Amino acid sequence: MSLARSAQLVSVVALAAGGLVALSPGPAHAAAGATLPFTSVEAEAAVTSGTKIGPDYTQGTLASEASGRQAVRLGAGQRVEFTVPRTADAVTVAYSVPDGQSGAMNVYVNGEKLARTLPVTSKYSYVDTPWITGSRTHHLYDNARLLLGQTAQPGDKVAFEAVNTQVTVDVADFEQAGAAASRPAGSVSVTDKGADPTGQGDSTQAFREAIAAARGGTVWIPPGEYRVTSSLSGVENVTLQGAGAWHSVVRASRFIDQSNSAGQVRIRDFAVIGEVTERVDSSPDNFVNGSLGPNSSVSGMWLQHLKVGLWLTGTNDNLVVENNRILDTTADGLNLNGNARGVKVRNNFLRNQGDDALAMWSLNAPDVNSSFENNTVSQPNLANGIAVYGGTDITVRGNLVADTNALGSGIAISNQKFLDPFHPLAGTITVDGNTLVRTGAMNPNWNHPMGALRVDSYDSAIEAQVRITGTTITDSPYSAFEFVSGSGRGFAAKNTTVDGATVNRTGTVVVQAEAPGAATFRNVTATGVGAAGVYNCPFPAGSGTFTLTDGGGNSGWSSTWSDCSTWPRPGQGDPGPDPTRNLARGRAATATGSQDVYTPGKAVDGDAHTYWESANNAFPQSLTIDLGGTEPVRRLVLKLPPQAAWGARTQTLSVQGSTDGSAYSTLVASKEYRFDPATGNTVTVPVTGSLRYLRLHVTGNTGWPAAQFSEVEAYLS
Template identity: 85%
Template sequence: MHRHTLRSPAIATTVALAAGMLVALGAPTAHAAAGATLPFTSVEAESATTTGAKIGPDYTQGTLASEASGRQAVRLDAGQRVEFTVPRAANAVNVAYSVPDGQSGTLNVYVNGTRLAKTIAVTSKYSYVDTPWIPGAKTHHFYDNARLLLGQNVQAGDKVAVEATGTQVTVDVADFEQADGPAAQPAGSVSVVSHGADPTGEGDSTQAFRNAIAAAQGGVVWIPPGEYRLTSSLNGVQNVTLQGAGHWHSVVRTSRFIDQSSSSGNVHIKNFAVIGEVTERVDSNPDNFVNGSLGPGSSVSGMWLQHLKVGLWLMGNNDNLVVENNRFLDMTADGLNLNGNARGVTVRNNFLRNQGDDALAMWSLYSPDTNSSFENNTITQPNLANGIAIYGGTDISVKNNLISDTNALGSGIAISNQKFLDPFHPLAGTIAVDGNTLVRTGAMNPNWNHPMGALRVDSYDSAIEANVRITDTTITDSPYSAFEFVSGSGRGYAAKNITVDGATVHNTGTVVVQAETQGAATFRNVTATQVGAAGIYNCPYPSGSGTFTLTDGGGNSGWSSTWSDCSTWPQPDQGNPDPDPTRNLAKGRPVTATGHQDVYTPGKAVDGDANSYWESANHAFPQSLTVDLGSTQAVRRLVLKLPPSSAWGARTQTFSVQGSTDGSSYSTVVGSQGHRFDPATGNTVTVSLPDGTNLRYLRLHVTANTGWPAGQFSEVEAYLS
């Protein structure tokens, strides 16, 4: 589904001041702890012992640190390691990592200093996703997950280390778990192996699964320990249970597990893994664990879902579906999307990491999702959109979820009337947003050129008429605002009927309330500490479209000030992600080009490896390469490289250096001239920039190359001195 086709709402020039009504309306009620109860404990790499280099924190779209858990990670060159202190008894580990585009390698694993025979394979195959049809998107989805049964038990306090071999590896986080042994076959169940399935993964088990499902109607299909390869999707699945021996033991390899538009229901899927081979996002392809419908009264539980486009893309009748205790990892789009006509659906106690769009979404297309809920889920690192998004629907609950580290085009939670397609059913009834915890959520929106809040109410395509009740919310370390009220289309529809009752806001980068459209909300018992710029930004757009009225319901503190100039946007002080003045400003930064040849992509010019290189489209001068340094810098020196191998003959490239502070208006910093790259001198060219040069976007504009009919750079390095 195409997300975030947002038009930039220009900043208004008048201030609508808050109306006051000092009436105390009661304290917030206690609620359950936010997030899922998980069978593993995560340890951040940056908190471990390492011989590598820590990166971050950084919130800049398109950087490794900004997509990492906690916005920090550890970069390991070959031979370097990070050593974790095990937090609990465990016999299994899952590692979230990234490797440079186009590369692969392994992680050696050590337990208390002894190297295991087993290794963890790492690859960029499932990373570096591009979605050019989504405005504002850049290359994203840098991380991946890889898991390993250790073959032994470790105890709390033991040491488990991983060591990079073969390529640079950025390690983000490790999950330690005591995995159960394989479960026994249920009595009376029908084994897929008895119908010809191959547990070695070599043969095609598709027909065996179909035959077992047909034979087990009203009963259980058993998936024994092993790996099973399916080459096409299953359909006609109804009135059956599909059950494995546990997701560490029963693994199905397919990118399309169930694809069916309808079902009579009573389908129960549990306790195995479905791991796909999806390496890009193609919205027209049903590359999903479930595409369509499981039918009423169904359930999905205890599953490990990975490397798919979407975990569950649910259309048709899915009444009273329960999705619980699952792991969703590394999807190129949504984790789960209730795509209309879902009644009484409960999605609870799931863990979702590294989704390429909304992690959990309800979208009321064709008919409204009603009386459905997202409860006690833990969501981390959705790298293009929101943690949880509610697009229309009636009487929806978003309760006790823990969401962290959203990136680029998303908030932690979005309550929205953005319709995308018709017929759409806007928000109606009561939308209850209760007991949620949001950590480092919200992001700079490149379409609007200003931020999205941690929790966003968006009257995108129509006014908010539902009663939106936001209660008992905790918002911590939001890079920008805590609560945002906006009409994201820029058409100024009202966001009204909103109450925010009981919230703790700590260390928000800009403001507590970001009001950008007409409407009204009542706030009570909202306390804020360490507010970055001001309590309130109240600048509805379009100018003159109406005011946003903030009613003080009592019990509020720490955010009474108002940002006074609607012609400017408050900027957070997020610190310098890398204080070293000798650093290469361009390394690992977002990079684009006018084109590239074959696998020689732009990212190879800033990956820190002089042996890999960018090559433009051939026979098509001029060509250019542009690096986003993340903020305006006083660049004084460029070091440009080609691979040092003597196989690269000497050549002269003719190019100019251009710079920009806003990414749209460029000026020439160094005029066009020929620069000789010679392997005898390291195939390196140094270009000095004039004093007074300040730029964020660095562009090399290439018009000729005597050695090859294309622009070529293996490394573009930028320095302050």
Template identity: 80%
Template sequence: MYTSTAGHVRRMPAIGAVVALAAGMLVTLAPAAHAAAGATLPFTSVEAESATTTGSRIGPDHTQGTLASEASGRQAVRLAAGQRVEFTVPRASNALNIAYNVPDGRSGALNVYVNGTRLARTVPVTSKYSYIDTGWITGARTHHFFDNARLLLGQNVQAGDKIAVEPAGTEVTVDVADFEQVAPTAAQPAGSVSVVSKGADPSGNGDSTQAFRDAIAAAQGGTVWIPPGDYRLTSSLNGVQNVTLQGAGSWYSVVHTSHFVDQTGSLGKVHIKDFAVIGEVTERVDSSPDNFVNGSLGPNSSVSGMWIQHLKVGLWLTGNNDNLVVENNRILDTTADGLNLNGTAKGVRVRNNFLRDQGDDALAMWSLYSPDTDSSFENNTITQPNLANGIAIYGGTDIAVRNNLVSDTNALGSGIAISNQKFMDPFSPLAGTITVDGNTLVRTGAMNPNWNHPMGALRVDSYDSAINATVNITDTTITDSPYSAFEFVSGGGQGYPVRNVNVTGATVRNTGTVVVQAEAQGAATFRNVTATQVGAAGVYNCAYPANSGSFALTDGGGNSGWAATWSDCSTWPQPGQGSPDPDPNRNLAKGRPATATGSQDVYTPGKAVDGDANTYWESANNAFPQSWTVDLGSPNAVRRLVLKLPPSAAWGARTQTITVLGSTDGSGYTTVAAAHTYRFDPATGNSATVPLPNGTNLRYLRLTVTANTAWPAGQFSEVEAYLTP
């Protein structure tokens, strides 16, 4: 039985860098600080909002239940009939995977063009696996909007080539494209037993269940070979032990079933590798074992090189799974967890996997019946869990979470949660040493609708019992958290303490509200934690329940950028509120929603607030005047603007004529600074400072460009807004 791990009910009172590789070629990559975190992947992803498009960009948005809030980077591109998004291919490729959305109840296709020539093959798109409702999970709304569809191109394309997609039959919102060079089919291992030799049908028409069972029985101690083809199984496999199940590659050997292995125990030494299991799960039914693996593979087993999609859970692991290795897999579009290590296991290693679009925790350990022990999640890349956490550790002894990259959590989750939430008994709370090391969290944390204020990017939660384990959090990078960075809380509302926490070596950039959100009694020591562009204050320290005890923050030295404390425990700071202790050095415009009257090619409005001076907005050409507008999120007394162009020698000096306007409501604008010429010269950093008069109070900042001496368009690589003159 599957028990929800997303129902984080709390009894409380009421984004990646873009690198320009060539003209018009923009590829989304992890920032340099993230290089050590995440999986080594066989594909390169390109965000649709960074590509050339005739469609409409949506987002950014962090509001639960909106399409953009579940998108990678919280942005995507909506295509109506006749509209396209064109990607510049970042690497030699022969395969394409598209993350997309279509309106509920609709299906259709994406036509694919390679360097302008339409392929005969199309990418099928459907809402069949989207729009999931889980009314029994408090705080859940309709979610799981995106899906993935893949295509072998039938030809090789090179870096710099153009691949465009356009909808056929329905509107399509394109989120991200993965480009991959898929290796040729692998050869059958010598001495293996082919499922086809036992009667399996590679056309997918016949039922191959018995043939798989017969091949497993015949190959004990050896290998079952799954040749290229599509195989349909109508019931699960059990009694699987002492055998290798191997395919020709996950793009070639495909098993269609919603429950592949289902068994309560095994003698082990099961190795599953190099094929795809694609299910037909269209809703979440927690009493149904609609999982790739349900139960136990037994000790000393492995799962590698798999493509797992359209199931409830990838691996729901109970019983003896000691020394299991799960590595180099893709787990996509599950309606619940990607993987849950559900008690008793020892020495499990889950590493170098890619998970996208999970409907609950992407990776979880839940110490039910007995503790998970000496197990780890390492070097995994997780994106867009759309209901719960990226990584969740619920109890367990001597657990490690190392070098993972987690991005874009939604609704009821943090990037990483270290928790004593038990869900049911018997439960084994956290014990020994919990190591959380080298992880990077991007746009993680969310507004919890049950709490009426947020979950942090990294949460330590004494939900059902005190945390007495030693929790060591080291070398963490937290970027663009919409709310807080580190949260210490007793989420069940019982005021249990959070003790023995050490946070050492963290970089926090552009957090929406606070660096530390402390809402439990207990203590933590912080060393070498640096923060920049803090939204409201460094610390929110307000225990719940009131008078349940205080949280002590010990300064171990080397901390900077987050000394101020939010003084009013009756209110939760809003992102970018900047009060009562605003950071005057925070760029209020960075990462905020930007629009313009026109844009040229890929040089879209958001490029002027992405924090990267090498990317830029360029207006429609030969069409002055042109305006660029940013929403700062709340009214602010802005005193100074810094306008930048790329600091490249290729950008010659120029003068732009600019008027600064402001608005508090986005409708009525007044002139803040009259039209003036501003000189941009590479010799002086290609930037210009615009002082604004004292008393300027605006939420919406608009720059109107009426002339440019070097190009017939308005151009900004960064627009920065500060409270200091």
């Protein structure tokens, strides 16, 4: 079924906590996001006998990766019951089960148990990408879909019951899948060439023969399931058409892989569902890898369990990608990987991507005059919702992005090159009419907040004209607009105008300026600002200044954060911490040395299973944590991973403190502390002193020739 059937479209945005909420960027722009044929209902807004979790913004937790940062956990026999918001005969549920487990949920319609169940599995979840700095186990959710076998009416009740495994339910999408479409006249059916619609036989050769026979015409994929075991190539001047994404399903982890094509390829109205369970960047585990050629289109597709939906290189001039669903990819949803000219990516829905959901990356050649328009992006769990890395005259317009996690912003406009030859931003970059909800995150490796909308002069100064207009930013956990040189080399982020923006609640500041450069702000209004209007502290020191010009019409964010030596904390007026709050969590950590991936930030990331390890065989070693402000610390809790595999050991250490990061005094003299898994591998150290910088000076460890801490916690009492 194409997402573009206008008679059945419902434009409901269910990305804010509390159920069905429509978000509009204001009277000057139409509602942002895709027009969708389904209506989403949040589990936390439904009736449940389970336990609601969240909200949470900590990387790697079930609540933080959920839509609205909340979900419902079900034990065996517990249910979550949704009120059906529209006529529907099909439902998709975003869920998570514990790692290594699989099972099913019972389904009830108005109290009557269906014969069919909804399968659930961790097979496609719990992805690790240790080569990406700062990443942790992520991609905790998956999506499962079910035809109900009957039509539910608005107000009916549909319930899901955990049976043999714990299930965390995030959101349910209700829709009318409708009947299968009919075969187009004159088309070549894959079944005529021997394809097996039961999914048992290998249909690869039948697809190849049908494509060869249908040049200039249509390949028909009837209702059924078809197994394609290797990539198709030589696809050009042909239409591949199914009976609808709920009816025609291709089981393939690699569908089209070709470096060039004469073009005129039209792919529409079927599903491609893969078996990709981990991210291997050297493997083309994508729906499309390479080129479809000029004047091609992809529409009405359901793409799931792939590495990338479309990784587009070569020639794709005037390609249109529209009205598709891209779910559960281990990397990007779509990437225009250089040389994209006149490409339009519009009205698509993307959920649960393991990298940027939508990206343009101008590698080898610039992306030119291409656009991301009116797409809805939900829960990219490792990077940005929408990212533009270089390119000329690019447009990002009318999109809705929600719930970015860990290493990304809602929208990033960046000169980060990754590889050469790279083509930086040039011409005019138009960012217009976008809505960002709960976007931005704390980068867990840098202990550095990332804004909802980021302009990043990472590898070179921004020379393009960046025009940001008509933006709505709601509930950003940190800042609204960030200007940064992400490499730390102080390239200028300049030539930016922000005109017309509404900022509704931001955890820290409206403008986070950390690079030299300049921007003009006009008609930007803010309410519910957490700490101050502006943080203006270019890095590195001495790299230059950031000039913020008031173009008029601004309100609600006139104050400036005064202390460039500390980050603003989320919360109204930067309040003093709760006495029970761990002052060290998420703070900047440095060390005299570290071993491999066991970096200092692991000791303050809130996860006792990750740890810092100093350089080996090189005592003494020290770990220093900047608490962000001078605090009267009274207690430290030091931890090692709780697993029994960590044998008991004794570390010899002293505690030092400083208010300025230069002169340190000894707060606790050197002493032996025993860490024993039988007692949780945890020790408590009483401390007396007011300090901002906390230093642990370690001279010995009986269990390993290095200093080791999985968590260092500091408390006021």
